[in-house]
Amino acid sequence: MSDLSWIYDYGFLGIRLFELPSLMVCLLLIIILSYKFTIPVIQRLTLALHCFLPFILNDVLFKVTYMPDQLKYWRGVNAIRNGDLGLVAAFFSDENVLQASAFFAVMPFPTPVSPISLGFYNTFLYIFLFFILYAKNIFTKVSLWFYLLFPSMALYTALSLRETLILFFMVLAVVYARESKVFKSILCMVPIYLIKFQNFYIVGPVVLLYFIFNVAKKGMGLTKALIIGVIGLISLLASAPIALPLVNKFRVAMFVEDGGDPKDIELISGVGDFVLQGLTSGFYFLSKPLPWEATSALQFIQSFENLLVLGILFLITRQAWIKSPDRLAFWLLFLALSMSVYGLVVANYGTAVRYRYAFVMMYILFVCADCSVKKLFPKKSAVA
Structure with a gap:
């Protein structure tokens, strides 16, 4: 070279x-x-x-x-x-x-x-x-x-x-799914698989469900979302014996890749811990680093950004719930899935911010589009 x-x-x-x-x-x-x-x-x-x-x-x-x-x-x-x-x-x-x-x-x-x-x-x-x-x-x-x-x-x-490439193709895959352009959506999934296969296995099912339920027009329905959530929980339990060693392997690999000592990473200890962290790690991944966890000036700034973004997510989600809970249910599942998957394997705070922003951006883009969220603080008459 x-x-x-x-x-x-x-x-x-x-x-x-x-x-x-x-x-x-x-x-x-x-x-x-x-x-x-x-x-x-x-x-x-x-x-x-x-x-x-x-x-x-x-x-x-x-x-x-x-x-x-x-x-x-x-x-x-x-x-x-x-x-x-x-x-x-x-x-x-x-x-x-x-x-x-x-x-x-x-x-x-x-x-x-x-x-x-x-x-x-x-x-x-x-x-x-x-x-x-x-x-x-x-x-x-x-x-x-x-x-x-x-x-x-x-x-x-x-x-x-590479994160912008990944975001670009993930967003386009959903954009074409909204337009029922199956071939173009699948075509956008290919680069995601090549560049970052983890995101392919997150976005792929999301795009498939988007087609099946025609979410942009009909929504998913709270009952269907709940059923899928229960199926997800059962799948988490059933897959624990196979998935747990792989999750721990990726936790260590990503921690070492970010410059950490493998002795310092806390492994998931068993099936109960695996399920507990699977259910709770998503929200923590969405919010870390918290201000007292920051170890650098950049992370300290990002911790306050997190608090602001969480506030914006709350305001958008609240309005979407009022306007179109059926459509919102789909995107809540998407956010929960993506945050939980990465929450299980990513320990480094900087890496969490780097991997998270694309999913947060997608959630806000398509919740606002599908649920017609046009203002953070609308007048009461507008949402009544």
Whole structure:
């Protein structure tokens, strides 16, 4: 593989000068699509400001090595672009880092010259997804501004990580499910399986149920949601002897991957503990780190973001319950499933925020769309 360290000879400002073409691609996308869809000026400006985030995250707010996975994707895309690794070989590799790198490599951007480059690739996806949701009338006023101002969304869509790719395809899979476009929805599930199979096994059943119950038009019904919840609990009990060793294995692997000592991770001790944590870990995963658990400045900020997001989730869920409990029931199952699965295996606080934000974003997008939640504090007459 080619030596990539040459970029560091140009210093802080020099590195960022090399990124100006990528910045211009993102700004040009905003200008063209804002004109096409007549986007209000304040929303255009917010999107434009997002384009500058890659400049001020890595090696400004924190060192790029704080999230070392960024270097893996950077090297992977360069290997493909330089011809050191074939695109097809990367797609069919056993390493999901290379598979994600393959998706990045086909995007219409210059070759990534620095570890911050893929932040602009992800910003492009963030902007493009915004206009897809806008054009398809998925946004309400609440979800639109949450999309634009959600701090974790802004952070992870401006870094050189795979999370934005995963969010992009997960959201599109549900968007096409709402439109009963089966083939397109399935097509969006393929990259999810390649890049992050855990999310495939969460979103796949959700998309299937969305088709079966035609949730966008009819909802699921509280009785059906309760039955599915009971079936889920029975399945949890039945699968415990097989699932427990695997869950503990993944808990240790992910803890070590995040730099922890395997001796410090608390394993699930038995079937009872497995069921208890399966039922309770979801809410804890949704809320951690709490302010007193934060071990860094970034985590401390994220802990207060969590409290704000929990408040917004409560307000949105309360209104959705009033307007359309049948539709809400489906998305509550989705949120409970996703949070519980990751709650069982993820111990690191930073990793929890990183994996969680996509599911929170999806919940808010589609609860607001399906249940017509347009304001956080509507007048009483509006919800009566």
